[in-house]
Amino acid sequence: MNSLTDRTPVARRRTPLNRSQIVGFWGAWAGWTLDGMDSFIYALVLTPALTELLPRSGIAATPANVGLAGSILFALFLVGWGLSFIWGPLADRFGRTKVLAATIFTFAIFTGLAATSTNVWQLGIYRFIAGVGIGGEWALAGTYVAEAWPEDRRKMGAGYLQTGYYAGFFLAAALNYTIGVHFGWRAMFLTGAVPVVVAILILLRVKEPEKWQKAEANTVRTKPLREILGPTYRRRTWVACILLTIAIIGLWAGAVYEPSAVIQLATRAGMAKADSIRMASVATGLLSIATILGCLALPPLAERIGRKKTLAIYFAGMAVSIVGSFGWAFYLPNGLAPFIAWLVVLGFFGGNFALFSLWLPEQFETRVRATAFAFCTSFGRFVGAGVNFLLGAAVLHMHTLGVPVALTSLAFVVGLFVIPFAPETKGEVLPQ
Template sequence: MKKEELFGFIGAFLGWVFDSMDATIYALVMVSALKELLKNQGILNTESYVGFYGGLIFSLFLIGWAIGGISFGYVADKIGRVRTLAITIALYSIFTGLSSLAQNVWELGLFRFITAIGIGGEWAGGATLVAEIFKKKNRVFASSLLQSAWAVGFLLASLIYFTIGRYHSWRIMFLIGVVPAFLAFVFRLFVKESEEWLSNKNMFSYIKSLKLLFTKEYVNQTIVGSLLAFVAVFGLWGVTNWTPALISYILHKKDIAYYVGLGSIALNVGALLGYISFGVITKSIGIRNTFILFFGGSFLMGLVTFLYAKSFDKLLISLALLGFFNNGVFSGFSIYFPQAYPSFIRATGAGFCFNVGRTLAAIGPFITGYITYLFGSVARAGAIASSIYLVGVLVVVFLREKNYLQ
């Protein structure tokens, strides 16, 4: 591995680790944070109301994530991958820290919305940078390994919660989330810009790029890619990120934070294996069949986790398998999107697809929260939301495999 490949990969990987960590913190502390904030506002803090407002904030987060992804996809093609990554890392870190100061639900929602703009923007630049600096023979594995950073970040957040957060106020968890801001400065010092972007940057035009996404050459990638992202993001935020709440409400244990922490660790160990495995499996059976395998597995494990895993031991196993499939599927986007478009519209195309999907999926956590409100059960809501993965299996049938990477 060359020096520029190593530094570029490490920089993008760490950016995505802390991206994931800051995104995950809310899911871990949602119940305790909303119980306090709703009580402060004179609103009932029952499971139904926590589910409703929790889902609403999740949806605001996804909208911000989509806005960040689309807008910073443009920025990455305009000013470069490295500078864009530095800006977005600083943005999501600072506003995660500010979330610790929230005094009501709406302030927390606003801070999470702006945090998400930075998190969404970091993905398009990081995935594109790694795809461009690695040679063809190492590209699929590097892109798959990059996506595993999300599981590492999720696991890191779980470990921090397990060792520190459960002994202190939920505000401490958000305050810890400001630490990655320092990475932004280090990133700019050691990571060099993609040579492929440097040689093609004068070809960039945002309006022209958006139009190109819907020409005959790229329209299949744009529509199918957006729908696949919609399914995966809907599932992540409408299913997986409700598992801490599921544990909280079905176990009724005294030290519930301990069990939530263990459950989150199990889920993310599975996710880490899923991220890495996606690239390996893709080399054997192709990306289309791998998507079908992971979407199908996500549907089945969603039902098992929310409806049938009643003991904590069984729940740990099902969470690991759920994480393997419905987190692992995101490695497909790091592989598919960069190769679906040429360099001068690559980050714009990847950002557009992933974040149009995120925008559509913003309704996911709200739906899960509303179903929880109607039935008074997180378990029923999560099981119903898992059916979204069947849509993913159908969409994959229309995927065409192309590769524009040099």
């Protein structure tokens, strides 16, 4: 006869995190948070910065010139963001923590230097180099957490990590409300130099993941970029590139045009200009909160039903919510409240990015993992940047915001047909 102890199920206990894993996670999370803050700082201070710097560059600070210069600087930033794939091979060769710290150093130093700009050309160079650093942070932070955390905790770690970027939006808004209002755009860029402290902390306190150390000791030198595009990994690399590109298109469509759409709807509802801007801030906050919740809900769902089904649900949710917000609510006579309600739904399913932090590391071995992550994200950014400029042209041509943005939902429909070609890694341990 079995004893009571034999019949009682043993409660599963999660593997405890050691000090290096905890400090490393918070370093990666803080870097990703400050990455989001840095990106949003530029959007907040663009107009006042260019209004001051264009005349010093011999260009009149007309609204048209400010808009044109802003677009050019944004393009330079995106090119830098896309070139961030260079960090992946470096991390596979020299280690995750060292190169992660280097990305944070890069975007922090050059964001701070933007405060010293005396003309628009200097600002453009600083933003370009800062973009290279910012673009590499996600790939390396995601790779680090996947490799450093225990197998039974790394999936949820991916969801926790992804919340950082959207927390950075809140931080940038708070800094602009306090520091920016009183001290101007240069002070805002100076706050972007704070992440240097995080980089130093990572270098001094965080050890390299054991998985990387073992792989480094046993690996014969190869060219990781050539390997992920070779016969072994080619299919999963390109499928991941396509899926990430679709996710990035949706992120930029929603995030870039959401404030303008809310301001238009609020103005149409009879709100004063200042109240319309405040309403856009509230809507952005709700969007960010919903995205954080989407990030946290995703890992348990992916563990229950699998990676591919989870991404399909999130992509379908993005398609429906983009149409519901920009294609339907935007054109209602009193569409402000329905639009914001749909934004919350859009934000939740925008948490699909957390799946890539969880799923991409599972598809590649340690010796090429950072290269693969960085390459796939950079590819998506380049294509997404082109789509974003086409979208802007469509808005100008059609003289409306809603329909062009709503059409980006088609990308997610395409994604639903691509997902079956990706590998399902549910239940598999991180490959060595």
